[in-house]
Amino acid sequence: MAYQLEFDRVFQDDLDRDGIFLPITLHHGEQKTESEAQIDTGASCCIFRRDLGEGIGLDIESGFRQEINTVTGSFTTYGHPVMVSVLGFQFQSFVYFATAEGFNRNVLGRSGWLDRVRLGIVYHDSEVYLSSYGSS
């Protein structure tokens, strides 16, 4: 039996990079900042660099504190409600910003992003297919 999914967007990533990255825009109020983030199905939530949060006017430490575990230890983040836009799909979401200045990852994880999209990956061809969950 064959199964078929339909998506509204396709994005071609760069094969030379260590991971699958998508361009993102974070909005808070009338401020926005652009960057890119790595799709990470192993991440519980969306985690971004501190400077991205500060760039949209957030007081990082006023957020909801959450320790994030990794295989080598943990680090501190604070959660805030922001608008996340990826490939034209925009979601009001709750995401986390690392406190450490040296933290240099942006991650699109399960809660806050993967839980509100339909995602297809053809890694062999470096293709990412995306739709919002609510679309057809």
Add this chain to the structure above:
Amino acid sequence: MATELLNDLMARAGRLSAEEKKRLARFLSEEARPDSIGAQESTRPQVSGDRHNGEPAVEWLKAHAVEYAGQYVALNGDELVGSGLTIRDAHAAAQRNGCPQALLVHVPPTEGGSWGGW
């Protein structure tokens, strides 16, 4: 015709209980907004003053995270309008309560915590 319908609706709404009126008000408020369920094809940023942009959700989480650990919650400002073990359940509850555009948040579990994934 629209005026007649409006007058009729307002007359009928007058017979609702206080809680039902609040629920209806939330529903109408959400219906009046131009955007959809929380996912939209748009690059339009939300403007300041939107209920989702304030920090009421943060304050709610600080107060209730232990109580709802491991669940999804649907928040309309600092008001809980739905919850469930999945985002689908929480969103459905928010819709039933007249808040289809509630902010959907996964409350981290108390045991095991959250993982960075790398």
